[in-house]
Amino acid sequence: MVKKIDTTKGLPDPSEVMDEILGKYPTKIAKKRKKSLVINDPEGKKEIQANVRTIPGIITQRGCTYAGCKGVILGPTRDVINLVHGPIGCSFYAWLTRRNQTRVPEGGDNFINYCFSTDIQDSNIVFGGEAKLKDAVREAFEMFHPKAIGIFSTCPVGLIGDDVHAISREMKAELGINIFGFSCEGYRGVSQSAGHHIANNGIFKHVVGNNNRDRIGKFQINLLGEYNIGGDAFELERLFDEAGITLLSTFSGNSTLKSMEYSHTADLNLVMCHRSINYIAEMMEEKYGVPWIKISFIGAEGTAKALRKTAGYFDDPELTAKVEEIIEREMKKVNAVKNTVKPKTEGKLAMMFVGGSRAHHYQDLFREIGVTTVSAGYEFAHRDDYEGRDVIPSIKIDADTRNIENLTIEKDVELYRDDLAAKKKQLLKDGYNFSDYEGMMPEMTKNSLVIDDINHWEAEKLIEYYKPDVFCAGIKEKYIVQKAGIPLKQLHSYDYGGPYAGFEGAVNFYLEMERMLGTQIWKMVDTPWKTEPEIVGSFAINE
Amino acid sequence: MLLRHTTDKIKERKALTVNPAKTCQPIGAMYAALGVHGCLPHSHGSQGCCSYHRSALTRHYKEPVMAATSSFTEGSSVFGGQSNLLQSITNIFTIYEPEIIAVHSTCLSETIGDDLGQIVGKAQDDGLIPEGKHVIQAATPSYVGSHVTGYANMLESIVKYFARKSDKLKKQINILAGWVEPSDMRELKRILKLMKIKNVLLPDTSDVLDAPMTGKYEMYPKGGTTIPEITSMGDSLFTIGLGEWATRNAAIMLDNQCKVKFDIEDLPIGLQATDRFIQTLSKAGSVSVPESINDERGRLVDVITDMHQYFYGKRVALWGDPDQLIPLVEFLVSIDMKPVYIVSGTPGKEFGKRMEKILEERVPEAKYKNGANADMLLMHQWIKDNPVDLLIGNTYGKYIARDEDIPFVRMGFPIMDRIGHSYFSTIGYMGSIRILEKILSVLMDKEDATCLEESFELVM
Structure with a gap:
């Protein structure tokens, strides 16, 4: 059996392994990486380096700006044709690989199962690809009659100067449907994060506010930063529905572009994944006066807290009573399962390196079944996702960040919700938190190791050091870690399981961990004859 | 319906590709390089390329797929990627210690005109490549050819770099x-x-x-x-x-x-x-x-004669790469199946010529297309117009298979939702028996599930 680190008196100081990791690097690299590895102290505020360039040659988890824009934010919306202007690969790799589930009503549009590309060729690189793009837009329109088309610029077309925005305007005028472009070339920014921001800007500019429809519910909300991986959004829709809360739009799990058009008529925005969507939350508040709160529906306790916080905002006795009724009923079910699972998982160790919020949220789920997170970090988050939004004013704006447009938002004098602004003011006085996110680090144990943009070398060393019972990351890491004898749970794709959000999601996750942490196969890796003396046979068959 | 917007109204397209039957060059270069011992593939471009290729290969193989990237930023795109690659070479040899780095380019580095040969030469001159270690390079612009082209280009580069003629002929x-x-x-x-x-x-x-x-x-x-x-x-x-x-x-x-x-x-x-x-x-x-090979061949022919009635006249649609499709279509014709629709996104005139030769006599009604706009949408539209009994291709076929209720055999790249391809070969006489077994299984499963109760057969 592998010898585990002793955690009975809290987590050990990992300085030694940190030094060992950094010792392998060339000096300059070591100096740079050192700032992204932080031994956590939840009391004393520590600064972590994040959202900076990955060092060339380092085997990173990160993807590109296009992946963040098309793959993450726009991908889950079903009634828009996402046309990728570039060589075939960009569109091919983002084709159905993110498990964004969607429920389509009878007769509704659903383009998620399709992959659209201009498949540009060398002649387009030489002579320009704009003509081909226009033809492709026309062909898509004639064949599929979509209500909207999004156009995504990729590395080579950005370099040759194809203007997806101008083409979008021209085609919009010609075809009479909403068409908009995204300059989300892969080389922009330092990770997917830049793509999130670009997508947020585009949706806000071209979609949000296009439909000022009348109220349809007493309590109208949007859910931001929930992408319906494995059906997470379905579980949350079920809860809102039962509570009598009207979910106008989700950005962007199980969503339609149409629903985003009237999302500004909500009374409140709930923000799940702070990293990928806080821009829209901020802009919607500036322009329309819709306040936002940070919540997490990962973990049963987090879900209860999020529902209570939402009800608290509306401050309606009937809603509050209904929410309490749901929580009580659901927690009973959750606790029944938790009580059978926890004795088997208590004391186990987890590590998680994923995304821009999941590495934080999933620690809650693990905590509920007694699993300690010894080391964690994000793939593409910023300092505020680690240290809390308080640090935003002190974040240095570098050249890569400056590359991403920051929209100037003006108050919409007609539609601005003064009533909500007043409500927010009052609630603030009562101690209700808005626009607030404390980040991952204050919630993590002392001496846990926080690492931004972890790479292959660091992960390998840390596995040796901590010998965790479960490692959470993505598909690229999955089989590397498992070859080392440690189960890996994918937190992008959920290993094709889920949902893990909400109460039912928590139950699913507990049971998944019971399976994963309890499987016998890891004990059968060694051959039974490994420890036996070698037999020199005299009956061997020789040909 | 999963592909609810696909109709049988075929429109001539000149610009739009929908549901491609190919992907781009660099992933092929990465796969080929993984077949060299101690080699770490390196993608000279944005991080996303490397991440996507590693992910796609990992989903297919369910195995670690290691590769590094030059992590281009906007600056490198403007000023060229030389310093990124030089830094990469140093870091990779220091940290990951491979014997060989196999660098392939991307659409990004090709568009800005990075010359990999020149950069690797500079790395050599600057002493960044340790004694006894190697850096090979292949140009794999994503906007030319397909993933197969990238494979071919890297294979060529590997041979070019290492293969040497001495004065001693080897009996191999x-x-x-x-x-x-x-x-x-x-x-x-x-x-x-x-x-x-x-x-x-x-x-x-x-x-x-x-x-x-x-x-x-x-x-x-x-x-x-x-x-x-x-x-x-x-x-x-x-x-x-x-x-x-x-x-x-x-x-x-x-x-x-x-x-x-x-x-x-x-x-x-x-x-x-x-x-x-x-x-x-x-x-x-x-x-x-040797006799053992004759025996294997005999077993394959035996299976075909035993089960011929189930193959005869069955209409098949296929998509994938020319190198696989040509012998596979020939095989299907030889067992009297009818490969009626064949598409490949990989360009090359030879494809049409070979298909014509294989199909003209026994399946004159067959439609086939490769290169630009030869995509799975077109094939699906052909199917909508006149259905088939069997689909053979990569995982993306499952959407058509479910919508149209057509038995489906997975072959090609990528296969992301089934295992077996890594362990059970589909080449040679024995591999061909496996292909037949797979075809029969899906055809017979459908027959068993849908036939009238009184026609339900114990022995097939």
Whole structure:
């Protein structure tokens, strides 16, 4: 059996392994990486380096700006044709690989199962690809009659100067449907994060506010930063529905572009994944006066807290009573399962390196079944996702960040919700938190190791050091870690399981961990004859 | 309906590709490089390329797929990626310690005009490549050809860099493998062993992308063609390239560089293509075909005669890569199936010529197309117009299979939702039996599930 680190008196100081990791690097690299590895102290505020360039040659988890824009934010919306202007690969790799589930009503549009590309060729690189793009837009329109088309610029077309925005305007005028472009070339920014921001800007500019429809519910909300991986959004829709809360739009799990058009008529925005969507939350508040709160529906306790916080905002006795009724009923079910699972998982160790919020949220789920997170970090988050939004004013704006447009938002004098602004003011006085996110680090144990943009070398060393019972990351890491004898749970794709959000999601996750942490196969890796003396046979068959 | 917007109204398209039957060059370069022992592929471009390729290969193999990236930013795109690549080379040799770095370009670095040869030369001059270590490079612009082209380009580069002619001829032949699975590489080696022919197989992804679970992670698994083996290819008697698209460039390179004559054969999929492969091997190695191979062939023919009634006249739609599709379509025709629709996103005029020859006599109604706009949407539209009994292709076919209720056999790349391809070969006579078994299973499963109760058969 592998010898585990002793955690009975809290987590050990990992300085030694940190030094060992950094010792392998060339000096300059070591100096740079050192700032992204932080031994956590939840009391004393520590600064972590994040959202900076990955060092060339380092085997990173990160993807590109296009992946963040098309793959993450726009991908889950079903009634828009996402046309990728570039060589075939960009569109091919983002084709159905993110498990964004969607429920389509009878007769509704659903383009998620399709992959659209201009498949540009060398002649387009030489002579320009704009003509081909226009033809492709026309062909898509004639064949599929979509209500909207999004156009995504990729590395080579950005370099040759194809203007997806101008083409979008021209085609919009010609075809009479909403068409908009995204300059989300892969080389922009330092990770997917830049793509999130670009997508947020585009949706806000071209979609949000296009439909000022009348109220349809007493309590109208949007859910931001929930992408319906494995059906997470379905579980949350079920809860809102039962509570009598009207979910106008989700950005962007199980969503339609149409629903985003009237999302500004909500009374409140709930923000799940702070990293990928806080821009829209901020802009919607500036322009329309819709306040936002940070919540997490990962973990049963987090879900209860999020529902209570939402009800608290509306401050309606009937809603509050209904929410309490749901929580009580659901927690009973959750606790029944938790009580059978926890004795088997208590004391186990987890590590998680994923995304821009999941590495934080999933620690809650693990905590509920007694699993300690010894080391964690994000793939593409910023300092505020680690240290809390308080640090935003002190974040240095570098050249890569400056590359991403920051929209100037003006108050919409007609539609601005003064009533909500007043409500927010009052609630603030009562101690209700808005626009607030404390980040991952204050919630993590002392001496846990926080690492931004972890790479292959660091992960390998840390596995040796901590010998965790479960490692959470993505598909690229999955089989590397498992070859080392440690189960890996994918937190992008959920290993094709889920949902893990909400109460039912928590139950699913507990049971998944019971399976994963309890499987016998890891004990059968060694051959039974490994420890036996070698037999020199005299009956061997020789040909 | 999963593909609810697909209709039978076919519109001539000149710009829009929908549901492609190909992907881009660099992933092929990455896969080929993984078949060289101790080699770390490196993607010279944005991080996203490398991440996408690693993810796609990992989903297909369910194995670690390691590769590094130059992590371009906007600055590198403006000023060129030289410093990114030089830094990468230093970091990779220091931290990950491979024997070889196999650099491939991307659409980004190609568009800005980075010259990989010049940059690697500079790395050499600046002493960034440690003694005894190697950096090879291949230009793989994503806007030319397809993933198969990238495979072919990297294969050519590997041969060009390592293969050398000494004054001593080696009694061995070279086998350049087309884009096949680790299981197929293993099967090729088994066949060659049965034939008693000494050989070098390049690339060889067996024991790399089908590595056993040992509880210990090895960044460079034991498999892969070794440097001395590749070097010795220049002294071989003959080269057999398996697949026109994937291997011709490398075969020509070996001929030009080391004067090793070559023959390009189809991948040995099905009866006739395997026959040709065995005959070529027999000639190249000056060996007669052993009884054990005759027996395997006999077993394949036996299965075909036993089950012919279930194959006869069945209409099939296929998509994938030319090197696989050509022998596979030929095989289906030979067992009296009707491959009526065939698409491949990979361009090349040879495809149409070969298809015409294979199909004109026995399946004159067949429609086939490759290159621009030859995508799965077009094939699906043909199916909507006149249905088929069977689909053969990569995982993306499952959406058509469900919508149209058509039995589906997964072959090609990527297969992301089933296992088996890494372990059970579909080449040679034995692999062909596996193809038949898979076809029969899905056809018969449907028959069992849908036939009238009174027609339900115990024996089939």
